[in-house]
Amino acid sequence: MIRTRSSSEIRDASRREVVRALVVGGTATRTELARTTGLSAATVSNLVTELREAGLIADAGIDNAGSGRPTTMLRIDGRGGSFLGIDVAETYIRAVVFDAAITEIGAADVDVDEEWQSIDRIAEALLSAVAQAIDRGGRPAGELLGAGLGLPGLVSNDLRGGASTPGWAAHIRELEERVRPHLPAPLVTANPLQAVGHSEIWFGAARGRSTAVVVNLGTGVGAGIIVEGRVLRGATRSAGEWGHTVLELDGRICRCGRQGCVEAYVGVPGIRHTLGEVDPGHPLLQLHQREFVQGLRDAVADPAVAETLALTARYLGIALSDIVAVLNPEVLTLTGWTAWALGDDLLPAVRAALAERAPELTAARLDLGVSPVRINSVATGMAVLSFEYYLDSRALARRTRPRTDPIPALPVIAPAASPTAPQAVAG
Numbered sequence: 413m414i415r416t417r418s419s420s421e422i423r424d425a426s427r428r429e430v431v432r433a434l435v436v437g438g439t440a441t442r443t444e445l446a447r448t449t450g451l452s453a454a455t456v457s458n459l460v461t462e463l464r465e466a467g468l469i470a471d472a473g474i475d476n477a478g479s480g481r482p483t484t485m486l487r488i489d490g491r492g493g494s495f496l497g498i499d500v501a502e503t504y505i506r507a508v509v510f511d512a513a514i515t516e517i518g519a520a521d522v523d524v525d526e527e528w529q530s531i532d533r534i535a536e537a538l539l540s541a542v543a544q545a546i547d548r549g550g551r552p553a554g555e556l557l558g559a560g561l562g563l564p565g566l567v568s569n570d571l572r573g574g575a576s577t578p579g580w581a582a583h584i585r586e587l588e589e590r591v592r593p594h595l596p597a598p599l600v601t602a603n604p605l606q607a608v609g610h611s612e613i614w615f616g617a618a619r620g621r622s623t624a625v626v627v628n629l630g631t632g633v634g635a636g637i638i639v640e641g642r643v644l645r646g647a648t649r650s651a652g653e654w655g656h657t658v659l660e661l662d663g664r665i666c667r668c669g670r671q672g673c674v675e676a677y678v679g680v681p682g683i684r685h686t687l688g689e690v691d692p693g694h695p696l697l698q699l700h701q702r703e704f705v706q707g708l709r710d711a712v713a714d715p716a717v718a719e720t721l722a723l724t725a726r727y728l729g730i731a732l733s734d735i736v737a738v739l740n741p742e743v744l745t746l747t748g749w750t751a752w753a754l755g756d757d758l759l760p761a762v763r764a765a766l767a768e769r770a771p772e773l774t775a776a777r778l779d780l781g782v783s784p785v786r787i788n789s790v791a792t793g794m795a796v797l798s799f800e801y802y803l804d805s806r807a808l809a810r811r812t813r814p815r816t817d818p819i820p821a822l823p824v825i826a827p828a829a830s831p832t833a834p835q836a837v838a839g
Contacts, residue, residue, distance in 0.1 A: 423459075426451055427803050430459050431468070432614055434488045435514050439472040441483045460486060467492040468512055488513040494551055495802075496559035496596055497795030499604065499788055500538060500587075502631040503701055507541040508791040509549035509556075514614070514799070516787070518549025531583050535590040542595065556596040558802045560794025562607045563588065564632065600797045602645075604628060605652030607793030608747055609636025609643035614796050616785040617745040624743040625735055626783065627654070628790075629750040631701060632667070633675045635735060655679065659731050677727040680705060680750060686723050691716035702749070709753045725758040729765025736770040736778060747783035755782035 417425075429449040434440060440448065446456045463469040472487035490511035499506045502524075509518040522537040546553050563584050592599055608626045609618070618624035618638050626636035633655035637644040644651045655675035656668055663672030664685060676682045680701045687694055687708075694716050696707040711717045732744065746755050759782070767775055783789070 424804050426455055427459050428800050439485045439487045441475055441485055490515055493557040494555045495795040495798045496556055497791035498561045499790035500563050502564055505538050505541045506788050506791050507545035509545050510795045518545045520544030531586050534587055538591055539594055558598050558798035559596040560600045560798040562604045562790045562794045563601060598801060600801050602797060604790045605634040605636045606643050606645060608789045609638050610796045611785055611789040611793035616783050617743050621742045623741045625741045627746050628748040629746060630748045631680050633679050674731045678724055683724050687720040690719050705750055705753050712757055721757055722761055725761030726765045729762040730769050733766050733769035736774045740774045743779040745781060745783045747789050751782055752786060
């Protein structure tokens, strides 16, 4: 049964559209906002008044162009508050503080070893990155209006499920529970795939598109799926784990324990596996993940590397053809640090494999490319998600001005009493 949206939900969606238009466009008049968003002039005027009272919109001068009377230009007031976006990945943690205009004002990275098993050390690294980012942002912590925490693996609301990645990243619920009391509230959690979807809707190739897929390539792989302009979350909030669909029956062992997953061929460990099959003694195999990918990019003329990239592109194109056949998106964009490094070299062969395998009509008008958003799209997407949550009517009613009370201190976390690894549950 399809639930009809309430008037409050419709107003919340309209409020987000107005804010998004100003964040992306920089400035606009009320008339331009009505035209951009498709909302009525009266609705835009009411929402602008409401957002001005909340400290989020300010005047940006007078527009004297045209034959009519001068009109007031509007902008997002970056001083109206701050939002925190956190990307917990397999090899790093990045925390970014954005002002209300989604302009980065402070950031910090902490490298982590993908083999770490300790929740204590990951929690400590996460809180260290957050503390550094807030300090570098140069604003009181009390200005933070919310935070978004992007967690690897299957971030689900179904406690029966298991995460899709091994080691520390599998203990998502434990990690979230350890850090939540020390992070700004309200705290929104999501998997990175949904975060990159939101980032692409606001700033990238999916902006203004009804149906799009954002494929994130890194240690793991997955897809942010956008249907009718909204990011698909799924029944248990775990939509997008395309990397754990089957590319080859009874194929390579994936990190999730199953065989033949897409990730086992186009994730960084999978690409390393391919190079090892092509040339078992290749020197790039001795490098850590990021250096390995950069080494591939710098050695595309090397015959073994060229063969590895050709095979990877074919694997990727065939895997993408299934997404295209099922969803028939308008745009399919590649993002993530692997895509930014290797995307231009992979695209020609990816397009060829996709055209060969996808049903003709589904691929005929597909816009396929590397994302123009070359920032940390997970951290940005999580900040956007926290902003959208803040724009909810109830949240605005609770706080019409930035708060001045400090958030809880960000301490070094003491080790858990028991050395036993926690049960792997989805968070």
